[in-house]
Amino acid sequence: xxxxxEPLTIEGHDALVEHLPExxxxxxxxxxxxxxxxxxxxxxxxxxxxxTPDLRSHLRRTVGFGAPRVRKIAxxxxxxxxxxxxxxxxxxxxxxxxxxxxxxxxxxxAPRGERPEALTVEALRPYRDDHPLIQSxxxxxxxxxxxxxxxxxxxxxxxxxxxxAHHPWLKSLRFREE
Numbered sequence: 001x002x003x004x005x006e007p008l009t010i011e012g013h014d015a016l017v018e019h020l021p022e023x024x025x026x027x028x029x030x031x032x033x034x035x036x037x038x039x040x041x042x043x044x045x046x047x048x049x050x051x052t053p054d055l056r057s058h059l060r061r062t063v064g065f066g067a068p069r070v071r072k073i074a075x076x077x078x079x080x081x082x083x084x085x086x087x088x089x090x091x092x093x094x095x096x097x098x099x100x101x102x103x104x105x106x107x108x109x110a111p112r113g114e115r116p117e118a119l120t121v122e123a124l125r126p127y128r129d130d131h132p133l134i135q136s137x138x139x140x141x142x143x144x145x146x147x148x149x150x151x152x153x154x155x156x157x158x159x160x161x162x163x164x165a166h167h168p169w170l171k172s173l174r175f176r177e178e
Contacts, residue, residue: 003045003046003047003048004048005026005047005048005049006048007048007050008022008023008048008049008050009049009050009051009052010049010050010051010052010055011052011055012052012054012055013055013058016051016055019049021177023044023047023049024175024176024177025177026047026048026049027043027044027047027175028175028177029047030046030047032046032047032160033175034159035156035159035160038150038151038155038156038159039150039151039152039153039155039156040059040063040150041056041059041060041150042150042153042156043156046160057094060150061073061144063148064146064148065146069143072143073140073143073144076136076139076140076143077092077140079136080092080133080136080137080140083133083136084102084133087106087107088106089106090102090106090107093137095118096118096119096120097117097118099118099119099120099121099124099137100115100116100117100118100119103119103124103127103131103134107131107133107134109127109130109131109134110130112126112127121137121138121141121142121145122141124137124138124141125138
């Protein structure tokens, strides 16, 4: 979908907060409030708002959490990133595949049995005493659990294409623009 709005690039949380009235105005005008529930990042793109990759990742991890929990997650992520700098090629894992690569290939933890290609947060538990960073990864996973899951682009586009009559559970969602 091509946006009729002037492009607006948001580079951080403060800029996002600063531009909220304009963003809400655009979403209300385009009647896309219901789609914010499905995937807020794609709804923002539909009204010409571009988020930096870091801000997109931040929103995926923190939408639905209160400020204290968001600060705790941010602090733990910052600490883990600092600790991982000691290991060549290490980065904070954002997926089960990346988590397995970090644990087994970079941190050199011996797998229990056959090496898995992917490793969920829950699957880390047996390894928590094998390396000091694993407990921190478990703590981060515990804190991030419960984040709102955004629908994939295909599902978002299906919802966007359907007339409102197909969504009797939600006729409209409007944001205060003040």
